Amino acid sequence: MLPIACARRVSGVGLTVDQINNPEQRINARNQIAFLKNVAEALKDDFLGFSLAEEFDCRELGLLYYVMESSSTLGDALKRASRYSRITNEAIVLEYREAREPTLRLTYSGIPRHSDEQQIEFCIVAMVRLSCLLTGRRFLPRHVSMIYVRSNGVSKFARSLGNDIEFGGTADEINFPTGSAEWALVDADPHLNKILLKVCEESLNARKRNPTAFRTTVENTLSTLLPHGQAHADAVAKKLGMSERTLGRRLAEEGVTFNEVLQELKASLAARYLKEDGMPISKIAWLLGFEEVSSFSHACRRWTGKSPRELRRAS
Secondary structure, eight states: OOOHHHHTTTGGGTOOHHHHHOTTOOOOHHHHHHHHHHHHHHHTOTTHHHHHHHHSOGGGGTHHHHHHHTSSBHHHHHHHHHHHGGGTOSSEEEEEEOSSSOEEEEEESSSOGGGOSHHHHHHHHHHHHHHHHHHTOOOOOSEEEESSOOOSOGGGGHHHHOSOEEESOSSEEEEOOTTGGGOBOTTOOHHHHHHHHHHHHHHHHHOOOOOOOHHHHHHHHHHHHGGGTOOOHHHHHHHTTSOHHHHHHHHHHTTOOHHHHHHHHHHHHHHHHTTOTTSOHHHHHHHTTOSSHHHHHHHHHHHHSSOHHHHHHHO
């Protein structure tokens, strides 16, 4: 059952206690992210997603787990995860890149990436743990990258993800060990896998996908450009494979301008970063694309009427 301290956080994210306590209830990704964030705050547990990933039964992934488990190699399993991840989670898209050192990249579709910390940590730790389970090997990734910035407790991840962990990277990504794509799986079953592939294809075709808000796509692109001072309309348009004029028109159709999206994203990220006591204000300014701390301070006053230090004291 859900603890009382956590139950109080449920209604604020559009859920009921019965939904949370029912393992058969499907909860959309936006509500999952908001709920995990609220529960982590209620429990004062900054590592909730990490802890859940280390404890959950991987079989709870259902069809996705079994089609991966019955695959012949880790590379095949990761390909299946990449193609069929939407069956279990409509917002997180897995992209498998086959190479001598294979890579699995996680991106968000229809959900603002900057709104999430707990679920992305859960997904990355869970995927590494699942890969160890399927291969029967205890291994650590060569490199792990996450887009958001974490200023404390990074060493806690070492036992699951190794020492080469980058927070504030350009992608949410796992780099697997050299040659790991060819590792055989302990429960490989080609006959079962063939049957499950057919079922997965049918499930994938049957799913109705909601249209993705273009604003969210722009926000997720901006999040990777901000720390490099490249959060400009032309750079975003280029990354999205369109002209700057098309970018502006698509946003206008949703009732916003590029600058409104940029400023609201910066304000949202600033509020979150300032809650991190160990993160210098100069670093926050850099992460948000400001060349000077004074420029960041002026922006904060424009957004909230308060300086960064005043906002930090109030958080």
